Amino acid sequence: MLTRQEDLELRNAAMTWLEVRTQDGLNPIGYEDLLQDFYFRGERRALKDRQAGICKPAVLETALSITTTYRAEGKERPYDDAPGPDGLLRYKWHKTDPNHAHNRGLREAMARGLPLIWFWGIAPGLYKPIFPVYLVAEEPELHQFVVATDGLQNFESSGLGGEEAFREYAESKTKRRIHQPVFRGLVMQAYETRCAMCNLRHSALLDAAHIVPDRDERGIAAVRNGLALCKIHHAAYDAGILAVTPDLKIEVREDILDEVDGPILEHGLKRLHGEELRKVPKRRSDRPDRDLLAVHYEEFVRAPSAAAPRIDIGFPGLTAGDRTVPQ
Template sequence: MDAALSITTTFRAPGADRPYEDSPGPDGLLRYKWQGTDPLHPNNRALREAMERRVPLIWFWGVAPGVYKPIYPVFLVGEESEAHQFVVATDGLQNLEATGAGVDEVLRRYLFQQTRARLHQPVFRSIVMRAYETSCAVCQLRHAALLDAAHIVEDSHEDGIAAARNGLALCKIHHAAYDTGILGVTPDLHVEIRGDILDEVDGPILEHGLKRLHGQALRVVPRHARERPAPELLAQHYESFVSATVPRAARVDLGFDGRGTTVHGR
């Protein structure tokens, strides 16, 4: 039992700083800070032992006070003593090493993308599901297996933060409709359905699952104001939704002036 079994990143409320900031390095792999600055601190020695034995660890990532999402397995693949930190790789990536050739840049991009995906996605889902109490924001469906954590602004965008205010808990049909521009959410949290879909005649799923939602307010929003969808992020996505469905000159008729402002009531 000399080697560590897990590492932990504490929850950070929006706008607050963590006591230790675990962030990606230039090679795309994440860094995990030492406990303090003493290399012989028992926690640091246990982590070093895990690194030398190449054993897997569990990373507990804080998503709320006292609530953690486990990410596993992860591996410590290096130590940067000057910066008081260890280098962390996700499963399978610990065996990828720099070659000294021109492929290194491609390798770094791959490592960054894979590490981000393996950590970002489950953490983001946990944050959003907790905020929306495991319910679809549009239809209130409560079956977790049928729910997704949808990004308002995609995570590849500079504004695509992994926070509840950039997320919506959506069932799979409404998530697909949101991502493909069939369903939009206004900055004041109302649902809109694309015009050609409203004109279409089909079965009960289209009629009751989409068309009848047009103009309705979201049925579920987070209790805490800081976790509710950010109007400016909703405005970015809604602008794309409107741009793809109506001419620019007609946008005011939908009640949106392009700045996240509702022009008239519903």
């Protein structure tokens, strides 16, 4: 059995290894990698249980990680661990026995304030690691623990349902630490880590863009509300410079088409006008939802064109758009 200090060292080493292996959480990691590839002090240590959702290694008194299994299309949402009234997520016990070793391991990790890793399934045998997460309370009548992310572990979650500021903060933190990385993983998996518009394949330069923002009640947390876009095309999409029609064609804003600028504008944006998306998911159920595309496209059409600003450069009547300077 490892000592308490060794327990903490193992966790820190595991999270450092995951940072390197997944490029700070950008990329998912496979089931076998989690079982076979991590070593601590020369010995192989599995970071995930082979069968159960809770990983409580025999050498520890505490749980090390928790897992949310991937659910195929046809289920409700790809992840539906909704925040409670305090804005924090819940994680179910292993079965219903409070004294099961896995549940005791979670309880002990909570008592010591130890960080855990949450592996969220985004495809069969493929997981998005979220870390660190903390258990801050237990709700035995519901057979579950209350899970918090960065900074929230110092708050007492129970009974805070009436504190609006805390709830908004907790919900915002949850989306950033849990839902957004999982959404990214699902979208990248569906689009085979390629930009839908230009086919760029560099994970660090790609984002998972929402068709309809997640703050909108129509902005569902599902791949069909997502597009894999490189950072330039994501920014252009969010800024209303371009849009995708319900029949998957790209439209560039009219004033941008009339603008003259460098190669990025000419070849990276203007040339896309009228083209179809270059990459769409193979599974029909993962392809962009036409109704959601219509919502964004209608906003794009209604928005006024943003003419280039005229910038005063120091001479009366002369702006940056003029071609000559007085002699």
